Amino acid sequence: MTANEDQEMELEALRSIYEGDECFKELSPVSFQLRIGDLEDSKAFILDITWPEAYPVTGPQISLDGFFNNRIIPEIKQLILSKLAEQVEANLGDAMTYTLFEWAKENQEALMENHRPVVTAVTLTSSGEAIPNAVTAKKKERKEQLTKAQKRRIISRTDNKGELPRGWNWIDVIKQLSKTGGGKDDD
Template identity: 65%
Template sequence: MAANEDQEMELEALRSIYEGDDSFKELGPSSFQYRVGDIGDAKAFLIEISWPETYPETAPNISMNAFFNNQISPSVKHSILKKLQEEVEANLGTAMTYTLFEYAKDNKEELMENHQPFNNVISLIGCESTSEATHANLSSKKKEKKEQLTKAQKKKLADKTDHKGELPRGWNWVDVIKQLSKTGSSNDDE
């Protein structure tokens, strides 16, 4: 049971540290993703870490099989995983998910030094005018992805909004009365 307690503590720490960080994603209570680099960055990559039941006494599972990493060659992925595995061995027995994500962030350039961006490969294969046209088409097709909502989330949102789909005035206001009563009661105690 000690491993589960360690996992709970690490889970709380990760949630606290990465709160509001768009690069971090909790896939489940023992599975996490972190995007190293910005979305438009050719050297950005995604690391997925999942904990086995006996983690942190045993190594976490580290994967780079996410679709986001399809532009990265297998040799570069293998190199990144090898370096992360060295970090795992150095930190075995301790909570290391944060350490692994931060190591990847701090060493992004070194980890991706042999990476050839997809557009460079195209210009080597075809003529430059073709690659420029392809690049222009790819960048024009890139649009900001909308967040997908479940039916329940859509229904809940529809219940909160008016006929125009807008939230009512004051939906995010702080309840001043509650705040005043809390501060008033704490002042009375002093």
């Protein structure tokens, strides 16, 4: 069999295995993603596998560069990639995408045991300690912002004291009667 025939067979198998699985995504006929773990799990990650032209004779390209994985520190990403590279070497010449995905699922806990989510912003205290901004920053209460047009309408309705004029919400009797047909009754 040629590499393309092997790829077609593996593609068909992957589609049937992961049909309806929300964790699996086929980006193209040679590129796939699988989320390892639940969305809410801080140890979850997305594994990208792309087949080169000579796959499965040569190993696939494995990546953890997705936005979802930004919370994983580089050392953990490197550990995962090196362990997956060992699996690629062991399965070279065979269809291995499913094997790699399942191996990552089975070993997720071991791969992510030293994982601590990346802190994106820190504040240094006077003693030099780093504290995450999420802890130090208090949520500021947001005031509703009015547009210029809304402010003009409010100002045009009020007098110089900021009060609404007497009868501002009264209806115009003539207009109301003309709309409702309050004319003479034909008896």
